[in-house]
Amino acid sequence: MTLPSSITIRRPDDWHVHLRDGPMLQACAVHTARQFARAVIMPNLVPPVTRIAEASAYRDRIRRAVPAGLTFEPLMTCYLTDSADPVELANGKQQGVWVAAKLYPAHATTNSAHGVTSMDRIAKGLEAMEKAGMPLLVHGEVTDADVDIFDREAVFLDKVLAPLLRRHQGLKVVLEHITTKEGVAFVEANGARMGGTITPHHLSYNRNAIFKGGIRPHLYCLPIAKSEEHRLALRRAATSGSAQFFLGTDTAPHTADTKECACGCAGIFNAPVAMQVYTQVFAEENALDHLEAFASLNGPRFYGLLPNEERITLSAGSLDVPERIDVPGSDKSVVVFRPDTPINWSL
Ligand SMILES: NC(=O)N[C@@H](CC(=O)O)C(=O)O
Ligand SMILES: [Zn+2]
Numbered sequence: 001m002t003l004p005s006s007i008t009i010r011r012p013d014d015w016h017v018h019l020r021d022g023p024m025l026q027a028c029a030v031h032t033a034r035q036f037a038r039a040v041i042m043p044n045l046v047p048p049v050t051r052i053a054e055a056s057a058y059r060d061r062i063r064r065a066v067p068a069g070l071t072f073e074p075l076m077t078c079y080l081t082d083s084a085d086p087v088e089l090a091n092g093k094q095q096g097v098w099v100a101a102k103l104y105p106a107h108a109t110t111n112s113a114h115g116v117t118s119m120d121r122i123a124k125g126l127e128a129m130e131k132a133g134m135p136l137l138v139h140g141e142v143t144d145a146d147v148d149i150f151d152r153e154a155v156f157l158d159k160v161l162a163p164l165l166r167r168h169q170g171l172k173v174v175l176e177h178i179t180t181k182e183g184v185a186f187v188e189a190n191g192a193r194m195g196g197t198i199t200p201h202h203l204s205y206n207r208n209a210i211f212k213g214g215i216r217p218h219l220y221c222l223p224i225a226k227s228e229e230h231r232l233a234l235r236r237a238a239t240s241g242s243a244q245f246f247l248g249t250d251t252a253p254h255t256a257d258t259k260e261c262a263c264g265c266a267g268i269f270n271a272p273v274a275m276q277v278y279t280q281v282f283a284e285e286n287a288l289d290h291l292e293a294f295a296s297l298n299g300p301r302f303y304g305l306l307p308n309e310e311r312i313t314l315s316a317g318s319l320d321v322p323e324r325i326d327v328p329g330s331d332k333s334v335v336v337f338r339p340d341t342p343i344n345w346s347l
């Protein structure tokens with residue numbers, strides 16, 4: 001099949017983004033806003049975003065960090081803790097502040113120390129969300145040190161998520177940043193009440209790349225990349241056209257010094273290259289006709305929003321993105337994700 005030299009789709013949205021705060025927010029917001037019309041903003045700040053007032057103040061800071069001339073709408077999420085307040089959840093949804101709430105199992109990932117220690121503790125909150133039609137977004141890994149790091153997603157589905165879905169039959173759930181064939185199958189088996197987001201990096205490389213020629217901290221994120229059969233399952237799911245899978249970059253900036261060290265942070269900054277990498281994957285899979293569904297239609301449908309009216313065009317051509325971006329007011333920078341295989345698209 002010959003590839004087109006350009007593709008035009010409705011402007012996409014990113015359903016899983018870490019924009020951070022302060023100087024890092026100033027450095028990063030523009031990169032997401034250039035690519036996406038809306039983004040679901042993760043609440044794992046320090047301290048986490050748990051109150052309506054905090055989320056609406058954070059939303060203002062995000063809006064101010066986006067340069068004039070770019071239209072961008074931050075969609076806010078509530079960080080669930082053991083003391084999650086059902087009234088705060090329902091009110092924030094009703095006031096148009098929260099679009100969803102985020103479940104981090106305690107200590108599963110970056111800034112999850114205040115996360116949930118047992119699903120029983122958030123049952124009342126989940127009931128309120130179910131009533132309000134507010135989706136639950138899940139970092140799907142068990143934290144049990146006895147479970148192998150490569151099995152933590154699959155074990156979470158069996159031990160935690162399946163019982164949670166049985167208990168809250170009307171709750172909509174997104175399994176975020178899926179990394180396994182089990183994750184794909186789980187989303188599919190649960191039908192329209194469930195969605196799954198897939199990142200550009202998990203589509204681009206498998207776990208071997210993390211160790212190719214030496215340990216490569218800029219390919220380290222959680223959930224960690226799995227073996228090739230899992231990557232191929234993710235590529236099939238993303239490009240299938242199924243309405244249950246949609247775009248979520250999990251762009252997660254950390255300064256280079258905090259990744260290139262003895263105990264490096266988990267998280268990959270991919271915002272500047274996101275649509276270029278996704279388009280490359282869809283082109284390689286001969287599925288460019290499904291790119292718009294994945295990037296611009298399935299997400300809004302799941303969240304009950306209209307798709308964007310504007311269009312963007314991706315053109316065949318070499319990737320033109322800096323290798324790193326600077327954090328203002330410091331000598332620090334963030335390394336931009338770049339797959340080992342060529343990206344032949346520009347935005
Ligand atoms: N993905 C990551 O490796 N890190 C994210 C947290 C997360 O999404 O789990 C971060 O906030 O840095
Ligand atoms: Zn996560």
Ligand SMILES: [Zn+2]
Pocket residue numbers: 016017018042250252
């Ligand atoms: Zn994330």
